[in-house]
Amino acid sequence: MAASILAVDDSPSMRKMVSFTLTSAGYDVVTANDGVEALEIAKTSPDLRLVLTDVNMPNMDGISLVKHLRELRDYKFKPILILTTESSREKKLQGKQAGATGWIVKPFDPEQLINTLRRVLD
Amino acid sequence: MSIDLSEFHDIFFEECTEGLSVMEEGLLTLDKGADVEEINAIFRAAHSIKGGSASFGFTAISGFTHVMETLLDEMRDGRREVTREIVDLLLESVDVLRDMVTAAREEDESENQRTAEVQAKLERVLAGQAEAEPEAEAPAAAGAGSDSAASPAEAAPETEEPVQDADGTPAAAAGWKISFAPHESLLRSGNDPARIFRELERLGRLEVASDSADLPLFNAITPENSYLRWDLTLYGDIAEADIRELFSWVEDECDLTLTPFSAVEAVPAESEPAAPAAAPAEAAAAPAPQAVPESVAPDAAPAEVAEVAAKPSPAAAETEPKAAPKPAAKKQASNKESGSIRVGIDKVDALINMVGELVITQSMLSQISSNLEEGTTKNFDKLLDGITQLERNTRELQESVLQIRMLPISFSFSRFPRLVRDLSKSMGKQIELKMTGEHTEVDKTVLEKIGDPLVHLVRNSLDHGIETPDVRREKGKPETGVLELCAYHEGGDIIIQVKDDGAGLSRERILGKAVEKGLVSENEDLSDERVYNLIFMPGFSTADKISDVSGRGVGMDVVRRNVRDLGGNVTINNNAGGAGSTVTIRLPLTLAILDGQLVRIGQETFIVSLVSIVESLQMKREMINSITGQSELYRVRDEYIPIIRVNRLFGTREGTEDLLDGLLVVVESDGQRVGLFVDDLLGQQQVVIKSLETNFKQIQGISGATILGDGTVALIMDVPGLIQKHFESCKRADSGRAAAA
Numbered sequence: 001m002a003a004s005i006l007a008v009d010d011s012p013s014m015r016k017m018v019s020f021t022l023t024s025a026g027y028d029v030v031t032a033n034d035g036v037e038a039l040e041i042a043k044t045s046p047d048l049r050l051v052l053t054d055v056n057m058p059n060m061d062g063i064s065l066v067k068h069l070r071e072l073r074d075y076k077f078k079p080i081l082i083l084t085t086e087s088s089r090e091k092k093l094q095g096k097q098a099g100a101t102g103w104i105v106k107p108f109d110p111e112q113l114i115n116t117l118r119r120v121l122d
Numbered sequence: 123m124s125i126d127l128s129e130f131h132d133i134f135f136e137e138c139t140e141g142l143s144v145m146e147e148g149l150l151t152l153d154k155g156a157d158v159e160e161i162n163a164i165f166r167a168a169h170s171i172k173g174g175s176a177s178f179g180f181t182a183i184s185g186f187t188h189v190m191e192t193l194l195d196e197m198r199d200g201r202r203e204v205t206r207e208i209v210d211l212l213l214e215s216v217d218v219l220r221d222m223v224t225a226a227r228e229e230d231e232s233e234n235q236r237t238a239e240v241q242a243k244l245e246r247v248l249a250g251q252a253e254a255e256p257e258a259e260a261p262a263a264a265g266a267g268s269d270s271a272a273s274p275a276e277a278a279p280e281t282e283e284p285v286q287d288a289d290g291t292p293a294a295a296a297g298w299k300i301s302f303a304p305h306e307s308l309l310r311s312g313n314d315p316a317r318i319f320r321e322l323e324r325l326g327r328l329e330v331a332s333d334s335a336d337l338p339l340f341n342a343i344t345p346e347n348s349y350l351r352w353d354l355t356l357y358g359d360i361a362e363a364d365i366r367e368l369f370s371w372v373e374d375e376c377d378l379t380l381t382p383f384s385a386v387e388a389v390p391a392e393s394e395p396a397a398p399a400a401a402p403a404e405a406a407a408a409p410a411p412q413a414v415p416e417s418v419a420p421d422a423a424p425a426e427v428a429e430v431a432a433k434p435s436p437a438a439a440e441t442e443p444k445a446a447p448k449p450a451a452k453k454q455a456s457n458k459e460s461g462s463i464r465v466g467i468d469k470v471d472a473l474i475n476m477v478g479e480l481v482i483t484q485s486m487l488s489q490i491s492s493n494l495e496e497g498t499t500k501n502f503d504k505l506l507d508g509i510t511q512l513e514r515n516t517r518e519l520q521e522s523v524l525q526i527r528m529l530p531i532s533f534s535f536s537r538f539p540r541l542v543r544d545l546s547k548s549m550g551k552q553i554e555l556k557m558t559g560e561h562t563e564v565d566k567t568v569l570e571k572i573g574d575p576l577v578h579l580v581r582n583s584l585d586h587g588i589e590t591p592d593v594r595r596e597k598g599k600p601e602t603g604v605l606e607l608c609a610y611h612e613g614g615d616i617i618i619q620v621k622d623d624g625a626g627l628s629r630e631r632i633l634g635k636a637v638e639k640g641l642v643s644e645n646e647d648l649s650d651e652r653v654y655n656l657i658f659m660p661g662f663s664t665a666d667k668i669s670d671v672s673g674r675g676v677g678m679d680v681v682r683r684n685v686r687d688l689g690g691n692v693t694i695n696n697n698a699g700g701a702g703s704t705v706t707i708r709l710p711l712t713l714a715i716l717d718g719q720l721v722r723i724g725q726e727t728f729i730v731s732l733v734s735i736v737e738s739l740q741m742k743r744e745m746i747n748s749i750t751g752q753s754e755l756y757r758v759r760d761e762y763i764p765i766i767r768v769n770r771l772f773g774t775r776e777g778t779e780d781l782l783d784g785l786l787v788v789v790e791s792d793g794q795r796v797g798l799f800v801d802d803l804l805g806q807q808q809v810v811i812k813s814l815e816t817n818f819k820q821i822q823g824i825s826g827a828t829i830l831g832d833g834t835v836a837l838i839m840d841v842p843g844l845i846q847k848h849f850e851s852c853k854r855a856d857s858g859r860a861a862a863a
Binding site: 010011012013014016017020054056057058084085089092093096102103106107108119 | 129130133134137163165166169170172173174176177178179317370371374
């Protein structure tokens, strides 16, 4: 079975683009609108292999999401990548301290994103 | 793998439109006091637009939004006070952004002067705060933004550096000496130096030398610790920031020094034992098997990345934008304005529910029919029950299908808070806008077409209706005028009202003007209402001078025409017992159904829209006037109305020829009255309009068809088209006669 990835973004076009990119590379994709929804999904699906999240989102932002995910037993060691337009040092540091595995700055190159995911998942 | 991003453009544009409304609405509430949550929402909307536009290659938009975002960020953090000037500027920016999005949607790549101006304004405001936080990125991105959007190679503003030759010519190019000494904990946070080296290799040729001096004895090694340090040599003219970027994920867990060296120094560097790039690093840090003692092989090291590529590599960035414009250019203006509609789930559910009911009824009916016995009336009443049920289902289904086209009028109302705010500011008036009934649902087409007339009416009220604060004070009114917009259902219609508490209408002035323009004669005795509604006549305008606000040569007659095109009508009146006036627009609930008057011509039934009918009458011989044989006029209360013999016009031989045998249906369109000569009036009923074009072809004078209860097809007359056709045929007849003579 293809690896399942949870993609979190509040922008529909981004969600669509990310999930299109990932599915074309053969991954299964589950999407969520914000941190709250993502956390719910993560709690009920322990089999997801990787989480890819935006930072600026309503209800729960990406960084808090990472923190919450790291508290879940099934997500303690799973790769969590952040995909955002934010590129400031403090933000990255916040993300890292929250437990994110990596930081990808938007705009992303689809091919590059896939390569990165492959490296992380293999 | 190439991915065609243009597929997602439409969805992105829709998102932009939504985001822009969120921003606008949010900014308008900031006038009443800054609210952190509101600023956050505005910020997020701007941020999403920025992210999306950058991802889809709309550089100009992302550059512009970036500047806005920076300003909003300062407001969000409380570093900048929310003043009216800032809100004004941001609102202006929203307008500019909206234009940019529209331009992008229409693939219009021309430069917009206003964009540059507003962006410069934003930058000036930001620069005022510059000492607080030097935002290094802002000018770069802004620069890219103000450049022409036509050069997609700039899609990624961070990729300006020239791409290195594959084998990097160190003699010509300078490079960097990088000393990288990870702290012991580096591996434990899931970072892998080898990955960083691989990313570095993308920037230029890389030489890696490891220093294992700190490596403890084998039995003292903790596999999760990092003991190696590296000296890296990276060749090429590379920006320091790019290198630091790659290390940014680990910068708090290592000692990092970057030293540039010039081309001359590079030569000896070459002679150093040049290891095959990254290979040693690979060996040192890769989760190597247990058996290799001198490797720090942390087999517990999580197999996760350290610093993930922060941006597309220059090479990748170059290929992507090149590919993007091609598919974008392919699809042309055809589906720019797609006729899509957003429907609430509840409406779709209701529809599905209804279809379910229909299926049940259908199976019930077929069961009954199989139980029917020939020649008896057994089960007959059950069949009748079933048919009654089918009838109810059908009606409900029809209603819910029509519901799909219904949208709340707030889509149209939402533009007014901004409009009123801006206009009242420019006119020096204080105006409060009240809106009620925003949830009233109207047909999508009605919604789209009612926007402009409403704007016109609101502008009129603001300009001519509501007085300046001084005048209002003198009159003993509160200084702040009230403009009210309301929408509600009444009967089968939608009523939209624009109400103000301004000066109201002046009978004398309107009458004077109307007489001057020859619209009415001086000694006509007209009711107040008639007089007020004269302002809807073509060529009527009481404004003494053409103002910026309402007098653009578009008069109230245009409002009336638009409303009539929608099958509605508009009236104006002074408010009873109070100041000001009220414009009332009455519209049909939907355009798919029409209130029709059935008329008979010979054996044919035609339908005339009820709203266009003024009156129907039986003609008297002495009132009929014939002009040169062809045109016939009928005198109705001092007005001569052309008689249109519908049967002749449509070329049917049926129907009565004697004017005294039939009836005259007086209809009005665009202020023009004509009489339709028909045999008889039948009933009035609601009819569902079927397009003739989709089933047959367009016919002048006929706007569609419908199927009557008995199954026959009846054509619906298009009054404006009919009038035009009539005058054309008169002209032909005239010129024919002239030619004959």
